[in-house]
Structures are given as C-alpha cells and as structure tokens.
Amino acid sequence: MDQNRKAAIAKKVRHGLMILALLILFVIVVFPFVLVLINAFKVKADITGDPLRLIGKHGFTLANFGAAMEKMNFWTVFGNSLMITSCATILTIFFSSMTAHLIVRNNWKANKILFVLMVASMVIPFQVLMIPLVSLYGGIFGVLNHRITLILMHVGFSVSMATFMFHGAINTNVPISLEEAATIDGCTKWQTFWQIVFPILKPTIATVAIIDAMAFWNDYLLPSLVLGRKEIYTIPIATKVFYGTYSTDTGLIMAALLLAMLPILLLYLFLQRYIVEGITAGAVK
Numbered sequence: 001m002d003q004n005r006k007a008a009i010a011k012k013v014r015h016g017l018m019i020l021a022l023l024i025l026f027v028i029v030v031f032p033f034v035l036v037l038i039n040a041f042k043v044k045a046d047i048t049g050d051p052l053r054l055i056g057k058h059g060f061t062l063a064n065f066g067a068a069m070e071k072m073n074f075w076t077v078f079g080n081s082l083m084i085t086s087c088a089t090i091l092t093i094f095f096s097s098m099t100a101h102l103i104v105r106n107n108w109k110a111n112k113i114l115f116v117l118m119v120a121s122m123v124i125p126f127q128v129l130m131i132p133l134v135s136l137y138g139g140i141f142g143v144l145n146h147r148i149t150l151i152l153m154h155v156g157f158s159v160s161m162a163t164f165m166f167h168g169a170i171n172t173n174v175p176i177s178l179e180e181a182a183t184i185d186g187c188t189k190w191q192t193f194w195q196i197v198f199p200i201l202k203p204t205i206a207t208v209a210i211i212d213a214m215a216f217w218n219d220y221l222l223p224s225l226v227l228g229r230k231e232i233y234t235i236p237i238a239t240k241v242f243y244g245t246y247s248t249d250t251g252l253i254m255a256a257l258l259l260a261m262l263p264i265l266l267l268y269l270f271l272q273r274y275i276v277e278g279i280t281a282g283a284v285k
Helices: 002-039 045-051 064-071 074-105 108-120 127-142 147-175 176-185 189-200 202-218 221-227 235-242 248-285
Strands: none
Touching: 045 127, 045 248, 064 074, 064 235, 064 248, 074 108, 074 147, 074 189, 074 202, 074 235, 074 248, 108 147, 127 147, 127 221, 147 202, 147 221, 147 235, 176 189, 202 248, 221 235, 235 248
16 A cells, blocks of 8 residues: 555656646746737837836837838738748648658659658758858849749748658558549549548648748748848848847837737647647547
8 A cells, every 4th residue: 555655646746747847848938929928018118127017107008010010011021921921831732742642652762762862851951051042043043032932942941841741641641442442433643632632631731831831931041041122021031120230129029029920820729620630530540
C-alpha cells in the first residue's frame, strides 16, 4: 500500500510540474500578443510610461488605427499581402500534393532521387541563397519588383516541405485500393486524384495552408529583397515607415501589428478544426 501511495503521489507531482511548465510556456508565448493588444489602444506617452497597464492615463483611444492605416497605406499593402499569400499558398498546395502523389504511387528511380533532393534542400538556409538569387533575377533577368516573382519564389522555397508532408499523409491515410476501385469505375488519374485522394488530404491541406500562409504573410526578408516599389509593398515591409532615425511612434506600430495579426489569426481559428480532425483520425487508426 505504501508503495502504491508513493507512486500515486509521485504521479500527481509529475502531473503538477508538467501543468506548471505548460502554463509558464503559455504565458511566455501569449505575453507579446497581449502586450501588443493592450498598447494598441494607448497614446505614445502611456505606452512609454507604463506599457503593462491595461488602460493608459489618457484613456482608451482608437486614433492609432486610423493614423497607422493612413500612414502605411494599409488597404493597398493589405491587398498585396493577401494576393501574394493566397496565390503562393494555393500554388504550393496544388503542386506539392500532386508531386507527392506521383512520387508515392510510382516506384521510379527518378522519383526517389527527386524526393531525396527535395528533403535535402530543406536544410539549406535562405541566407545562403539570397545574394545569388537577387543578383541572378535582378541583375541578369531583371524580374524583380513584380509580385508574381515573389509568389513563385515563395512557392519554390516552400514546396519541398509541403511535398514531404503530403508524401507521409498519402502513404499513411490513402489506401491504394480506393484509387484502384476508382480506376475500375472509369476514373482517369486526374479524376482519381482530385475526387478521391485530394479530399482525404484535408487535414494535411489545412496544416500546410496555416504553416505556409503564416510564413508568407509575416515574411520580411524575401519581400524586402524582391519588392522595391512602395505600391507593391506587403504589410511587414510597410511597417518600417513607423521606425524613424531619431523617434519611433510606438502606438502606431502596435496598431499596425495588431492589424497585421488579425487575418492570420482568423485563418488559424477557421482551419484548426481540420487539424484536430486529422490528429483524431490518425489516433483512431
């Protein structure tokens, strides 16, 4: 009995420590977002004086949002970010899912080599490629300062990881018998993929969409190298107008950051149920 009681106490202690550790991690992760949220509605003096105070001495204000939207030309840069993120995410899902299906269902030597090369390419840092990339596409081909160039570059840098994820999902969750049955019923390979295989990959599609959309929407380095004209800036680049040499308008920065967060946050809230469904289905299987 004593041993069982000690084991039960030890289990409760471990559980309590795990909950405490998770709580600390939660606070660390959420704190920056809360800081942005409460300071977006304060004037600059209140943010500088006491950034942790919920409501500043000058009260609650919405003026930061209007000023930030006007100064950064918000609707233009929002449209640019939305178009680039949406197109790059859709194209990544489109090409990577088909590539993964081709690699899984065809045991060709070229496919194996291609898959290994794609996996190996994921370990190459972008910083190694950015100077040759800009020199090649800007100096030789002259295709910088175009949104389509940035879209294609986003797709090129993200398709390997997405293909890797779709490869595992097709191997695990898509029985080949379903595709064989569809072929017997008269479906072409194109129809089989889009009508049978692709709908089953919905949890993986949602996961890839969230990961890539967040990466594309928040990316600063690649757009800053590709986009040189103000009318095609994305939101992360446009926020640099709030940073001056001698002064920084903190209130406008917080408002701009909050405006930039909301679309991705809404996308995550909309797609998270598909990820949960996929995890649950995998656990049951």
